[in-house]
Each structure stands twice: as C-alpha cells, then as structure tokens.
Amino acid sequence: MLRTRKELAFMVMAGIFITSAIVAELISAKLVYMGPYLAPMIAGIVPWPIVFLLTDVMNEYFGKQAIRRLSWITTCLIAFCFLIVFIAVHLPTAEGSWLSDQEFAKAFGGSLWIMVGSITAFLVSQLLDVQLFHFFSKLTKGKMIWLRSTGSTVVSQLVDSFIVAIIGLYLSGAYPLKLVLVLAITGYLTKLVIAVCLTPLIYVMHYLAKRILGERGEHIIPGEV
Template sequence: MNSNGALQARKDLLLLILAAFFLTNAVVAEVIGGKLIHIPTEALAQRWGITPFTLSAGILPWPVVFIVTDLVNEYFGRRGVRRLTFIAAIMLAYTFLVLRGTMHVPAASFSPVKDEAFAQVVGQSTLIIVGSITAFLVSQLLDVTVFWLLRAVTGGKMLWLRATGSTVVSQLIDSIVVLGIAFYLPGKITLGQFVSVGGYNYLYKFLIAVAATPILYLLHAVIDRYLGEATAQQLVQRVAEKELKGAL
C-alpha cells in the first residue's frame, strides 16, 4: 500500500470510529431516556443543602455526541455530520420499531423479564419518539450551521468558541422541540413546567458543553498525532476551504 493509500485508510478508520461512537451514544440515549435521575444524587443534595436537577437519564451519553459532532465537523465537514445525523435518525426510528414490535411478542412463562416490566422500561409514547427524533435532527443540522458560521468569523481560530457556541445554540432548540412535541403541545405539562424542566435540561447541557472543551482539545491532539500533524492540518484546511467556499 502506498503512502496515499495508507493515509486514506487512516482517515477511513478515524471516521468509522467516530461514527460508531456517535451512533451508539445517540441510540443509547434515546433507549434509556425514560428513566429520571437527580444530579447530584438525592443523598449528596441533602448533604450539601441544595436542590438537585431532575433530568432524563438519556442526557448522560450526550456529551459524547457533542464532542464527536465537533470532531467530525472539523475533520470531515458538514457533509460528514449531516450524513451521520440522518443515519442516526434512521437507526433511532428502527430501534423504536424493533422495541415496539418486541413489546407485542408475549414473554415466555418462565422469562425473568415479564411483559409489563419490559413495556415499562422501553415502551415510550409515539409523541416522545417523534419529539426525540425531530429534536435530534433539527438540533444537529443547526449545530453544523452555527459551527461553520463561527469558524468563518474567527478565521479558524478559537476551536473552543465554535465547538461550545454551536452546541449551546443547538441544544437550546433541542430542549424546546422535544419537550414541546412530547409534553407541552399534548397538554401533559403546564407552561411553567415546560419552562422549568426545559431550563434545567438546557443548563445541564450548557455546563457539559463547557466542561467537555478540554476533552475536545485532547482528542483533537490525539487525532493530529494519529494522522500526522502536517497531514491533519492539511485535512482540516482543505475541509475548511471547501466548506467556506460553498457558503459564499
């Protein structure tokens, strides 16, 4: 294999690994989203004398999605993010269809997991499913747009700004869309509850986006070393020129 072929193989493997983490965490987040958790835990909150955030457990894997989105944006451009986003949305719909179908298959009499328990864990309403997938699509497509707008403004500097800025903007819309479609519009929660729950969810995502910035820089350095510093910079520059030229 010549040097060009070896480089292409490295790029392909990098994209494959990033895609695997992106898709896995996106699907897992939706599957576990029915469980509500406290951050910090109730025991710690009582000890510290504070009120804990009540959040969906599905929010736990999302920092990985944030970071991977920014890395794919940086090294493979908006086309890479959009493709992964649409693939993830299809896989989310497929996952929910499989789970819904499995709920209608009676459990064996000796099954340790009964039908009621299984349905309680994985059975989500149609509106929650629609809201989750819609919010995911809208927020991801908005994220990639804001990312490249900020990159154009900063001239490729301040990775932290375009990464964090695109996430905090897109996740604001994500919080509004998913709660609006799944709970507020059907009348399941009041406007006050909509604002409160949405605010807590968004605050958590905002803090996580900021806290994940050092990890993003670390992974950026790891990828640069994996591809080779000069090669990585050429790839980033080539992607940026293509994206910014297309935006003009």
C-alpha cells in the same frame, strides 16, 4: 496506510456518535435524582454532549456534508430502533418471563415517544449545530476552537432539549407541562455545563486528529472536497 488510518478514525468516531445517540433514546424514560435542591433530569442527557462534541470535531476534519450524511444515517438507525422496540413491546410475554407485559411496556414503551421527539430534535439541532459551527468558524477565522464548539452547542442544545421534552414527555402524557418545562431547562443547563467541562477534551481531540488526519481530513469521504 495513511488513508486507512483516516478511514478508521472516521469509523470509530461515527460508531461512538451513533451508539451514544441510540443509547440516549433507550434510557431517557428514567428521571435521575440530582439531590434535594435540584430538579431531576432525564438519564438520556448523559450521552448527548459526546454527540455534539464529536459533531464539532468531525465538522472540522471531515466537512459539513459528511456530518449531514452521518446525521441522516443516525436518524434512520434511531427509527429502526423504534421499530424493533415497538415490536418487542407488543409481542406476547411468555409465562415465567423476568418482566411482565406491564413492566416491559413501562420501561421501553416510554422510550418510543422519546424516540419520536429525539428524531425530530436530532435533525433540527444537528443541522443547526453544523451551520452554527461554520458560522462561528468564519467569524473567528479558524481560531478560538472553544468558541466555535461551545457557541454552536449552546444554541443547538437549547432547541434539542425543548423539542425532546415537549414531544417525548408532554405529548406522550407522561408528565404535566410544568414539570416538562422544568426538565427541559434542567436538561439544557446540565448539557451546557457538561459541554463546557468537555472543552479541554476538544483540544485534545483536535491534537490527536491532526496527528492522524493532518490539517484537513475531509478528503477521505467520497465526494468531499
């Protein structure tokens, strides 16, 4: 029974992780108005702090190898989503369709470049986040959860933000370089603020994970020791 609970916990967290990553790709073509004194930001930024939060917690309880596998699976699913969206964009539109060819292509076509950028950024930043998490974990000798989580996120989110912006927004020709750099910086700072605000939630998740998984939960993953 305990093993089943551990597997269920991993499946739920992995499901939220994958869903957040894919949804972020589909909504990233939209710029969100942040007020008269702030630069706009990409809508897809919103789910990413959840991804990195789960990365840190799952790192702790399921091990580095399990997160690497999940990162590769998520990347493959984003690529699969890319293929489906690509086909949908190029299918002929029937008469009377709610969205015309141009409207549909504008809404979802921009997501294709975002997905290319995100696949690249996701692999680089996630693998970097895993390594940094374990570096900070050794540095703090397993203590100071907030530093392990926030420290790794600060660096990995910086890499993620600029790779996505340059590939998804600049190379696609959607926006000029100056605006793309502004969006990258705004996105990074926004994700950083959200990540810091989520720090109390990290402790809550660690508490719940210990109740369900015990001190270490990585033994439920085949091949993990």
